[in-house]
Amino acid sequence: MRIAIIGAGPAAVGLVDTLARSGADGAAPDVVVFDPSPHSWRGRPYAPDLDSVLVNVPPAIMSVRHGDREHYASWLGERGAAHLDPLLGAPLVPRALYGEYLEQTAEKAMAAGNVRLVRARVVAVTGDLRIRTEDGREHEADRLVLCVGSGTPADLHGLDGTPGYVTDPYPLARTLADVRPEASVAIIGSRLTAVDVAVSLAARGHAGPISLVSRGGMLPHVWLRPDDHRPTRLTVEAVEALGADVTLASLRDLLRAELDGLGEDIGDLEADLRAAATEAPAARLRRQIETVGTHSQARRLLQDACHGVMASAWPLLPEADRATLRRHARLAVSLASPMVPVNAVRMLALYDSGQLDSLADVRSVRSVRSVRASEGGFIIETGGGTRHADVVVNAVNPPPGSVPRAAAELVGTLLREGLAARHPDGGILPSDPRVHVVGDLHGGRPFLTGGIPDVVGAAARTARALTRA
Numbered sequence: 001m002r003i004a005i006i007g008a009g010p011a012a013v014g015l016v017d018t019l020a021r022s023g024a025d026g027a028a029p030d031v032v033v034f035d036p037s038p039h040s041w042r043g044r045p046y047a048p049d050l051d052s053v054l055v056n057v058p059p060a061i062m063s064v065r066h067g068d069r070e071h072y073a074s075w076l077g078e079r080g081a082a083h084l085d086p087l088l089g090a091p092l093v094p095r096a097l098y099g100e101y102l103e104q105t106a107e108k109a110m111a112a113g114n115v116r117l118v119r120a121r122v123v124a125v126t127g128d129l130r131i132r133t134e135d136g137r138e139h140e141a142d143r144l145v146l147c148v149g150s151g152t153p154a155d156l157h158g159l160d161g162t163p164g165y166v167t168d169p170y171p172l173a174r175t176l177a178d179v180r181p182e183a184s185v186a187i188i189g190s191r192l193t194a195v196d197v198a199v200s201l202a203a204r205g206h207a208g209p210i211s212l213v214s215r216g217g218m219l220p221h222v223w224l225r226p227d228d229h230r231p232t233r234l235t236v237e238a239v240e241a242l243g244a245d246v247t248l249a250s251l252r253d254l255l256r257a258e259l260d261g262l263g264e265d266i267g268d269l270e271a272d273l274r275a276a277a278t279e280a281p282a283a284r285l286r287r288q289i290e291t292v293g294t295h296s297q298a299r300r301l302l303q304d305a306c307h308g309v310m311a312s313a314w315p316l317l318p319e320a321d322r323a324t325l326r327r328h329a330r331l332a333v334s335l336a337s338p339m340v341p342v343n344a345v346r347m348l349a350l351y352d353s354g355q356l357d358s359l360a361d362v363r364s365v366r367s368v369r370s371v372r373a374s375e376g377g378f379i380i381e382t383g384g385g386t387r388h389a390d391v392v393v394n395a396v397n398p399p400p401g402s403v404p405r406a407a408a409e410l411v412g413t414l415l416r417e418g419l420a421a422r423h424p425d426g427g428i429l430p431s432d433p434r435v436h437v438v439g440d441l442h443g444g445r446p447f448l449t450g451g452i453p454d455v456v457g458a459a460a461r462t463a464r465a466l467t468r469a
């Protein structure tokens with residue numbers, strides 16, 4: 001069987017690793033992977049970059065081999081000691097180093113199985129699965145897997161091409177290289193990418209003021225030190241048993257039962273979450289840094305549930321409950337994708353020194369040149385007034401379900417050929433059994449960006465479906 005995989009990021013690495021091993025009995029499928037990137041297998045986040053650009057999660061859940069939590073940690077071996085996050089008690093390496101792990105895992109799969117890489121962007125697929133790349137070549141396949149991620153930030157303020165404006169911050173090694181040390185920098189966004197930009201500016205010795213400019217001003221929560229507690233009530237199995245009775249209230253009941261069993265009060269967790277929208281970012285950060293090692297399981301359980309449990313519950317929830325969750329998307333994302341403690345400490349030092357501040361309620365970001373032709377820089381208008389910045393860095397990633405620019409033509413042909421259909425909430429769903437979608441482009445998922453465990457789990461399920469076919 002000939003399998004074509006479009007996109008060579010972590011999802012594709014998980015897939016080729018499983019497929020190559022599935023052929024141990026000599027029946028490995030013939031796999032061709034397409035990606036134009038000069039840094040194959042590293043996807044969007046893990047290309048060479050500054051050492052301050054770190055992986056965002058502990059090693060046990062960064063394994064690209066589904067079902068083998070030690071796969072990445074044993075690859076890292078002794079090197080991990082040089083990157084220990086003392087508060088987390090685990091190594092957090094530069095994302096570029098994690099990219100080496102992805103590359104080497106894929107190369108082993110290529111050596112072991114019938115896996116080949118074509119460095120080209122796919123622009124079209126026909127109904128009989130003929131794949132056309134940008135250079136006009138055609139390839140035939142029996143099965144197709146889309147692993148194209150969700151792409152690069154959109155130019156929300158129409159500033160692309162304006163001197164001093166950075167549309168896509170990565171690699172920061174390139175985009176921050178021209179930022180003068182004394183320049184005032186506004187970072188649009190307040191999630192993990194904004195944290196990457198702020199801590200990387202600091203690591204380069206930036207001396208000018210830095211502002212995080214966003215609508216809500218809410219920072220990601222801070223990772224709690226992982227422990228061995230495993231939920232017994234708030235589980236995927238419990239959600240499956242509820243079936244059509246899954247509601248937000250029934251999920252809350254599962255969480256409360258879990259916490260009751262531990263002697264914890266769900267009211268404390270809810271009070272803390274309610275405070276997230278109004279508490280000053282630095283004060284919340286300080287408190288969370290102080291409690292990284294807490295024995296309380298409440299937030300750990302909720303963070304975990306945002307991934308496994310929520311992925312199962314989301315399609316079963318009544319639409320009104322899904323709408324409620326979407327209204328609280330900022331809080332949910334900040335819980336589901338927390339920042340690593342080492343970055344939290346760096347951010348707090350920046351707030352405490354007065355170099356960093358957060359501006360909420362952003363209304364517009366304009367180039368000064370659009371008002372006074374002879375001057376540079378940007379005017380940022382917020383509910384609280386206006387601010388000038390010399391440099392603006394866009395750190396707002398597209399939401400899951402977005403079609404990456406690089407895949408727009410390709411997705412257009414899949415829809416026209418009836419191989420896939422748009423999901424009303426974003427993303428696409430295969431409408432032909434020969435076609436699969438792995439990762440954030442898959443429609444019908446919650447609005448939370450999938451991390452490595454999510455894409456690797458989906459890749460393993462797809463590999464099973466492909467080898468059964």
Ligand SMILES: Cc1cc2nc3c(=O)[nH]c(=O)nc-3n(C[C@H](O)[C@H](O)[C@H](O)COP(=O)(O)OP(=O)(O)OC[C@H]3O[C@@H](n4cnc5c(N)ncnc54)[C@H](O)[C@@H]3O)c2cc1C
Binds near residue numbers: 009042054151
């Ligand atoms: C900045 C950032 C940091 C992150 N850090 C972490 C982290 O530390 N830990 C974690 O668990 N998760 C992290 N994530 C979540 C991240 O989404 C996943 O870790 C992972 O990158 C998703 O892998 P993917 O293969 O689905 O997509 P991607 O990594 O986006 O890879 C998609 C690939 O598809 C290729 N492609 C697109 N269109 C085409 C086309 N038409 N033809 C051929 N190829 C195409 C692209 O070139 C790219 O290489 C991070 C995400 C971002 C944006």
